[in-house]
Amino acid sequence: MxxxxxxxxxxxxxxxxxxxxxxxxxxxxxxxxxxxxxxxxxxxxxxxxxxxxxxxxxxxxxxxxxxxxxxxxxxxxxxxxxxxxxxxxxxxxxxxxxxxxxxxxxxxxxxxxxxxxxxxxxxxxxxxxxxxxxxxxxxxxxxxxxxPAEKVEKRQEEERKRQEREALVTQGVGFFRNLWEKHSKGRTLGKAPDEGVAEQLKTIILNRMSDPDSHEIEQVWKQLAKGLPEDPHMALHLARAWDLVPAHHNFWLDRADYDCSNNWADEFTSEVNDIKEKCLSVQQKPEERTYISIDSATTKDIDDAFNIEPRGDGGYRLRISLACPAVAWPFGSPFDKHVLRRATSVYLPEGDCHMMPTALGTDFFSLHANEARPSLILDMECSSTGELERCTPTTVWVNLAANLTYIDSEAVINGGGESTPAGAFAEQIKLAAELSDKLQEQRIANGAVIIERNDPKVKLSGEGEQTKVEILPADDTPKAMKLVSEMMILANSGVALWAKEHGVTLLHRTQDVAVPKEYVGIWSAPHDIARVVKALSSAILETAPKPHRGIGVDAYSPITSPLRRYPDLVNVAQVIHYIATGEARWSAEEITNMLPLLNARLDSVGQIQRFRPRYWKLLYFKQQGDKVWREAIVTEENDAFVTVSLPNEQIFVRGRRKSFGDKVNPGQYFMVRIGKVHPLNNEIQILDAMES
Structure with a gap:
């Protein structure tokens, strides 16, 4: 036919x-x-x-x-x-x-x-x-x-991707279910998908874990996870079941795209060496002055030190020495942009995550004793009552006499410590402590709201699933810590006023809100802290030198931690450029243009610091079990719930009102039992309460 x-x-x-x-x-x-x-x-x-x-x-x-x-x-x-x-x-x-x-x-x-x-x-x-x-x-x-050929090529690529998706979903749905059953029921995993499909599934799981709001993988994720429970941490559970991540994996690092190790710096070895060489090419003879630093015993990234002398009129001559990586920093380079995205160092129970490569942040630029280092000096004069009279920045090289600890310095302030390394510098330490008392009084007179609480130490031992958490009392060093914090506040506020006077744009932390007079002062009781903190808005990072009401200063420009915080690094660079040339490195517009990315990164990385230590605290409660009675102080109450602070663990927990009886008031002491703890979901409940 x-x-x-x-x-x-x-x-x-x-x-x-x-x-x-x-x-x-x-x-x-x-x-x-x-x-x-x-x-x-x-x-x-x-x-x-x-x-x-x-x-x-x-x-x-x-x-x-x-x-x-x-x-x-x-x-x-x-x-x-x-x-x-x-x-x-x-x-x-x-x-x-x-x-x-x-x-x-x-x-x-x-x-x-x-x-x-x-x-x-x-x-x-x-x-x-x-x-x-x-x-x-x-x-x-x-x-x-x-x-036509061009369209065929495009359609072939589309068809290839369609076939990949089809194979991915066909094999992936069952494998996802197997992963979930391994996680939830302890079953064996069984046969893995084909190699190509397996690699795609790994990528999807890890991407979902790091960015749960990604539209790019949302559709395929819904197909693969069909039939599984709705769990905000499903990707993490599957990753853990597949051994893609270790036990207690810190997914906040993934979400912030933050490498907590120093491996990220390997690709910038040449740039790091160039920075060192450039810095050494301008090395000067260190200033002959006795500078000392006070930090925790474990601190390696030493940003600041000081030298203090008494004046004949009862006033003080204080010189704050700040680390100065900006002297050779390649702003605008790929290396700099990477450090900008890291934005800040993070300090966690499992270890420190440094903003800079450790070769720079904890070694080359860190103010180690008996090592010549470039430094920005803030030369300040204070009256006998602690009022700032002058702040003059200058660049020099320094050679610290000693790196001291809070514990040893506290002993000296309290009249002892002669046999400690701090004993040799007792005169300076005591004079600095005297000034810190007056500086704090000045801030309170200016409306400061000072919160005093000392977070306990979270200590980890063991590895993986065997990790054990301990919560230990913090070192009792309030005077030494006040000495350092008041000096840093003075430095940050002093340089802000200097910049305003000289027309230099800096990054400022501002909190330009009205603070009720009854909130001014020092607060340490948990219920007082809760009440006061609710009344204060968060500080913001901006270029205008506005007041920071909570700190009690007319302007506050963070500059004292250039090894740990990118805004401080920018401010140091701006100041030393003005000292050298009479002009700022960046215009007000250029500094303002930095803010969107910088604020976004600070917020993203800041979530690691906020949530990860809490995870370990919740795991501690879970490991302790629900039979332990703990001291608690009521901070808030309403008809449905009561919120308490656990002072020994420094954590707030909420329980049902009926567990506390009829009469409950802020400041009231109770003993509580904690249970139903889910560290990953940030869940913790009060099971029972009795007045103590």
Whole structure:
């Protein structure tokens, strides 16, 4: 039967094909009325079909009456013959021949490229082959459009991705379920997916864990996680079950895109060496003055030190020495941009995460004793009552006499410590402590709200699932800590006033809000702290030198931690550039343009510091069990809930009002039992309470 036997208007007895389920299906016309066909399909079902849906290779047409069984046999014969032929046809060869020559053509035109006198079965077989080749042809009845090479390449890539997604979902759904059952029920994992699929699944899980709001993987994640419980940490559970991350993995690091190790700095080894060489090329003889630092015993990134002398009128000459990486810092370089994205150092129970490479932040620029270091000196004069009279910045090199600890310095302030390293510097330490008392009094007179609370130490031991948490009392060093904090506040406020006077734009921490007089002062009781903190808004980072009401200063420009915080590094660079040239390094507009990214990164990295220590505290409660009674102080209460502070652990917990009895007031002491602790979900509850 030749192509000329094509049936243009199929009627009863005609074999036709139509699209169903994205594939050509055979049918036998039983009846035709007004453009509507009644068919018996190859599956032996009757259906109605519009004539317009018939593919343009209708035929052959059989005469005479046929039983349904005979019709089925004929349809099966045609299908088998056509399928066999279609499997032998290379539609891509046709595309190679036709593309660039014609835009679209009929099925007969393509068939005549293959056969001299094509049969109807050959036409149908060719039609099926071309319909299946969607990357190269588009069926626009009654013709096939030939895609150009550029479009074919694009569609092939789309098809490849579609097939990958299909394989991903096909294998991934079951594997996700297996991972969940391993996590939730302890079952064995079983067979892993194919290597290519496995790598994609790993990427999806880790990306979902680091960015749960990503629209890029949202659709495929929904398909893969279909049937699993709604859990905000599902990706972390699956990653843990697959051993992609260790036990107690810090997902906040992933969300902030923050590498807590020093590995990130490996690619910048050359830049780090260049910074060192540039710095050493301008090295000067260190200033002959006795500078000392006071920090925790474990501190390696030493940002600040001081030298203090008494004046004859009872006033003070105070010189604050600040680390000065800005002297050789390559602002605007890829290295600098990476450090900017890190934004700040993070200090966690499991270890410190440094903003700078350790080769710079804890070594080369850190103010280690008996090592020459570049420094920004804030030369300040204070009156006998602690009022700042002058702040003059200058750049020098220093060689610290000693790196002291809070514990030893506290002993000296209290009249002891002669045998400690701090004993040799008792005169300076005591004078600095005397000044710190007066500085704090000045701030309170200026409306400061001072919160005194000392977070306990969170100590970890063991590894992985065997990690144990201890909460230990903090070192009792209030006077030494006040000495350092008051000096840093004086330095930050002093340089802000200097910058305002000289028209130099700096980054400022501001809190320009009204503070009620009754909130001014020093607060240490948990219920007082809770009440006062609620009344204060968060400080913001901006370029305007506005007041910081909570600290009690007219302006506050963070500059004392250039090894640990990027805003401080920027401010140091701005100041030393002005000292050297008489002009600021950046204009007000340029500094302002830094703020969106800097604020975003500070907020993102800041979440690590806020939430990770709390995770360990909650794990501590979980490990301790729910039978332990703990001291608690009521901070807030309403008709439904009571919030208490656990002073030994420095954490707030909420419980139902009915557990506390009828009369509950802020400041009231209770003993409470803690339970239903879920560290990952940040969940903790008071199970029982009794007044103490």
């Amino acid at each position: 030749s192509a000329s036997s094509l049936v243009r208007y199929p009627g009863p007895g005609c074999v036709v094909e139509f699209m169903h389920g994205n594939k050509a299906q055979q049918g036998w016309v039983l009846d035709e009325q007004g453009g509507k066909l009644r068919l018996l399909t190859i599956n032996k079902r009757e259906m109605k079909l519009a004539s317009s849906r018939v593919l343009p290779w209708a035929g052959p047409s059989y005469s005479g009456e046929r039983s349904r069984q005979e019709i089925g046999t004929l349809l099966e014969e045609h299908r088998a013959k056509r399928d066999a032929m279609s499997a032998e046809i290379d539609a891509l060869e046709l595309w190679d021949f036709a593309q660039g020559e014609v835009d679209k053509e009929s099925i007969q035109w393509f068939a005549e490229l293959l056969w001299e006198d094509p049969t109807i079965d050959q036409l149908a077989a060719l039609g099926s082959a071309m319909l299946a080749c969607k990357t190269h042809f588009k069926f626009q009845p009654p013709e096939f459009e030939i895609y």
